[in-house]
Amino acid sequence: MQRFKSMIQLGLFCAAAAVASAQTITSFEVAGSGTGGAQGTQVFNINSAGTMVGAYKDSSSLYHAFIRTSAGVDTVFDDPNGVGTLATGINTAGVVSGAYGDSGGVAHGIVRATDGTLTEFDAARAGTSKGEGTFPRGINAGGRIVGNYYDSRGVSHGFVRNPSTGKIAEFSAAGAGTSKGQGTFMSFEGIPLLLNNGPLINTAGASVGYYVDGIGAYHGFVRAANGTITEFDATGAGTAKSEGTVASGINATGTIVGSYRDSGRVWHGFIRATDGTITEFDATTGGTGTLAFGINDSGAVCGVFGNTSINAAEGFVRAADGTFTTFVAPDAGNKGNGQGTYPLVVNDAGDVVGFVLDDTQAFHGFVRTP
Numbered sequence: 001m002q003r004f005k006s007m008i009q010l011g012l013f014c015a016a017a018a019v020a021s022a023q024t025i026t027s028f029e030v031a032g033s034g035t036g037g038a039q040g041t042q043v044f045n046i047n048s049a050g051t052m053v054g055a056y057k058d059s060s061s062l063y064h065a066f067i068r069t070s071a072g073v074d075t076v077f078d079d080p081n082g083v084g085t086l087a088t089g090i091n092t093a094g095v096v097s098g099a100y101g102d103s104g105g106v107a108h109g110i111v112r113a114t115d116g117t118l119t120e121f122d123a124a125r126a127g128t129s130k131g132e133g134t135f136p137r138g139i140n141a142g143g144r145i146v147g148n149y150y151d152s153r154g155v156s157h158g159f160v161r162n163p164s165t166g167k168i169a170e171f172s173a174a175g176a177g178t179s180k181g182q183g184t185f186m187s188f189e190g191i192p193l194l195l196n197n198g199p200l201i202n203t204a205g206a207s208v209g210y211y212v213d214g215i216g217a218y219h220g221f222v223r224a225a226n227g228t229i230t231e232f233d234a235t236g237a238g239t240a241k242s243e244g245t246v247a248s249g250i251n252a253t254g255t256i257v258g259s260y261r262d263s264g265r266v267w268h269g270f271i272r273a274t275d276g277t278i279t280e281f282d283a284t285t286g287g288t289g290t291l292a293f294g295i296n297d298s299g300a301v302c303g304v305f306g307n308t309s310i311n312a313a314e315g316f317v318r319a320a321d322g323t324f325t326t327f328v329a330p331d332a333g334n335k336g337n338g339q340g341t342y343p344l345v346v347n348d349a350g351d352v353v354g355f356v357l358d359d360t361q362a363f364h365g366f367v368r369t370p
């Protein structure tokens with residue numbers, strides 16, 4: 001399935017890096033992971049207990065979902081109807097959200113209960129052709145799942161699934177374009193290497209994402225639990241195709257993290273406070289090319305920047321006071337082509353998870369503890 005295939009183009013680099021502090025970083029591969037290009041292990045999320053979820057691609061380039069405890073014990077699972085399964089979200093109770101691709105290349109949502117029971121679901125208007133379907137991106141403490149689906153025209157729309165009734169509320173931002181590749185998104189697809197950001201929905205049921213307008217520019221939004229959508233843009237965001245604002249995470253207080261691309265096609269991070277105030281930042285002084293992905297309830301942010309001094313993508317954590325810590329995970333490659341370290345989510349304990357792309361273009365999962 002095309003949307004289940006990881007790509008390796010990032011195109012951002014910086015000239016300087018902040019100083020790394022004491023930290024423990026462990027990289028790993030789930031048994032069965034392939035070792036070829038675009039194969040291997042990717043971690044997409046972590047809960048407050050330190051349990052991780054993700055997927056690995058085997059030597060046949062098929063995805064398999066996994067759950068990994070903080071002790072390093074892996075549980076692999078596949079949907080029985082799937083040809084490739086992903087686990088993209090996990091809540092505090094250990095309930096997992098994800099997706100599987102069928103033999104026709106169509107995506108379908110899944111929920112995995114703590115006893116291992118799988119429930120499949122689809123948005124009502126999801127398309128049924130290759131590359132279309134339903135893509136869950138995250139789950140909150142109450143079990144609400146947020147994601148997006150592609151309709152029969154290839155236009156994306158957001159959805160929220162009620163855990164009690166299974167009812168799916170579909171929505172679109174007002175300014176979203178209506179042509180193929182446009183619409184409302186809950187996970188950043190402008191860089192296909194990344195299958196998830198997070199958390200995309202908080203305990204109160206507020207969720208974040210972005211929409212692509214009629215000319216192909218990005219705009220951030222936050223959707224309240226009652227369905228009200230507020231659209232916003234970072235001050236420095238460009239307005240042309242493939243420029244603009246992408247929201248990628250929201251914490252329990254309603255603080256939002258994301259990235260914007262300016263008119264010079266350079267990425268920068270931002271934090272949006274509950275009053276709408278946006279603070280823009282770069283991971284290095286005078287640097288360029290920062291992408292911010294996850295935020296925890298303390299306001300710590302994780303993300304990635306390009307570092308020309310090591311010829312690779314490098315991870316960072318930005319504390320609530322604005323202090324940066326940068327890091328390179330074991331096995332990260334440094335030969336260009338998008339290689340390096342990609343942190344996606346930081347939990348309330350400060351654990352950061354993501355994946356690295358090594359010098360053979362294979363993936364490895366990692367966890368960083370402060």
